[in-house]
Amino acid sequence: MRAYRIAAIAGDGIGQEVLPEGLRVLEAAARRFAIELTVTRFDWASCDYYLQHGQMMPDDWFDTLQGFDAIYFGAVGMPEQVPDHVSLWGSLLKFRRQFDQYVNLRPVRLLPGVPCPLANRQPGDIDFLVVRENTEGEYSAVGGRMFEGTERELVLQQSIFTRHGVDRILHHAFALAQSRPRKKLTAATKSNGIAVSMPYWDERVAAVAQHYPDVQWERQHVDILAARFVLQPDRFDVVVASNLFGDILSDLGPACTGTIGLAASANLNPERRFPSLFEPVHGSAPDIFGKNIANPIAMIWSGALMLDFLGHSQGPCRAAHDAIMQAIESVLLSGPLTADLGGKASTTELGQAIVDVV
Amino acid sequence: MRAYRIAAIAGDGIGQEVLPEGLRVLEAAARRFAIELTVTRFDWASCDYYLQHGQMMPDDWFDTLQGFDAIYFGAVGMPEQVPDHVSLWGSLLKFRRQFDQYVNLRPVRLLPGVPCPLANRQPGDIDFLVVRENTEGEYSAVGGRMFEGTERELVLQQSIFTRHGVDRILHHAFALAQSRPRKKLTAATKSNGIAVSMPYWDERVAAVAQHYPDVQWERQHVDILAARFVLQPDRFDVVVASNLFGDILSDLGPACTGTIGLAASANLNPERRFPSLFEPVHGSAPDIFGKNIANPIAMIWSGALMLDFLGHSQGPCRAAHDAIMQAIESVLLSGPLTADLGGKASTTELGQAIVDVV
């Protein structure tokens, strides 16, 4: 029996409410499929910790987490107390970079039983993957201010794209497209407006595409691409995007399939040199925290992605992933459901319902 | 009788098909409301011109256009022949900057008779304005490459935000919100990821808001904001955004109300030191060019915005604007319609139908 070591970090806000539900489902699935999981919880990487210690994490966070097989992560952010760029750059964005989780994988799928905000779309119509570059690009703290505090004040903000960073995410996305029945890839760009980095991105897309002659690919400017998520979501298979564009498209895609309360994500270091991180796409939602009404499905789905990655999409881990996905789908049809899905159930009740059928 | 001088530039692709329809409607409205318009057409600012002359426009373009009251613009781009960043930076983006058209105003409105891709939304439910900063920010040709052609290749791309540029667009947006019944403003940000420019943007939003105590404002990260365009489009009134975020949101908004074939825009120099520019949000759409099937409504609606701006939203110009909008709405209900709206009419037929009732 293969044993996996999981670091569980709830973070802030509803992260603290949905993580326990995710863990309960993981433990149920592990029991059923005889997978050994040892879970260690950490209360840092949170704004509470920051308010006490002046930093988001202890100095030895890297060494502490490095030995785990995966990080199961809730959400970070309490913008009233700690500015978002401080809390995020001090935790989640550090993990993504220092553990080189350069692939952010976000499935967009219309599930049965979920009311779709788009007219006339059925489950099965929308089923694609957003593959987001997760370490460089527009997410940068490089830059600065000049003439601070005067009328002439100005700010420079640097985006940084490397051949290494761009090519590896493109290879990952093209290979994924190649492994899927439709073999289609759409690359988000904005080379008509962002005149240095995006033409480079386009060039690399064309260069990497040469290695995947059986993948049918296209480039689309991110503005019209966002519009098409709403107008023609059935046309997409794999969508690859820079850090910022992937961020926007992977909130928009799930919105088109119902609610971002369901959207799961995997921050992968495909080479497994470092632990990968699995988290819901939604944030800490301080406005609904404390009421036990948050939808735990995105957290639970992220747990399924974690098992699948740990087991290389094979054997008991794959079976556990499938069982969790089936349990989610069946509870979406039968209830109980949380308020975002039109129900009255609490976070705990929805979590328990999934535990019961997993 | 006040006379207005209009420079008409069709540009590329369907720009050449929709501009004539826009002009016919403008001329009909001008006749009815006794407005004197003199229209001068230019065939430059097009890729055809570029292929002949190696530049998008003649050297004296600025002096030539400077004397006009407004520019009525089709679309630019033939990416198979000329890279988009070359054609756009050589024309449209030059106009926006050199004529200091710092406000890009884009109405998002669900019109009667237009099939809405969102479920259960009626005309009247969606009616907001995207106010986009139009001269600086992420749209920049500043940056460069290092280690070109090697494995270590990297690209730096600069975004530039100035106090001058940020404050004036925010003032414009807050004043607009103040003038509307709901008095609500949403500022798009991404300060949790883009760690230099976006925290600065947030700071200026808070500072400028002080001058508009009766406007109810909020900041939203652009990822969740895009999601909410789909999930809760009724909650928005005025949305203000940087150049890039405004670009994305102003394609997404119109998609949520049916088709970007309808979306109009105004590139304004509010001080009227330079001509303002009015254009459809859609591009040159080379894939459908030559078939006379493009929807001319975005072009026609942009013409209505032009008259409204020229007349300071008063008198005969305002009346002409209202008459064009009514004509658009009545033809949307009665037909004939182009293929994007489910009909079979040609560009010319739809244009003529609007001319007939204006």
Ligand SMILES: CC(C)[C@H](C(=O)O)[C@@H](O)C(=O)O
């Ligand atoms: C064509 C392109 C440069 C332009 C932009 O990005 O501004 C267009 O998308 C728009 O929205 O007007």
Ligand SMILES: CC(C)[C@H](C(=O)O)[C@@H](O)C(=O)O
């Ligand atoms: C919280 C924030 C920094 C983060 C991001 O922008 O990457 C989030 O929106 C996400 O998508 O994971």
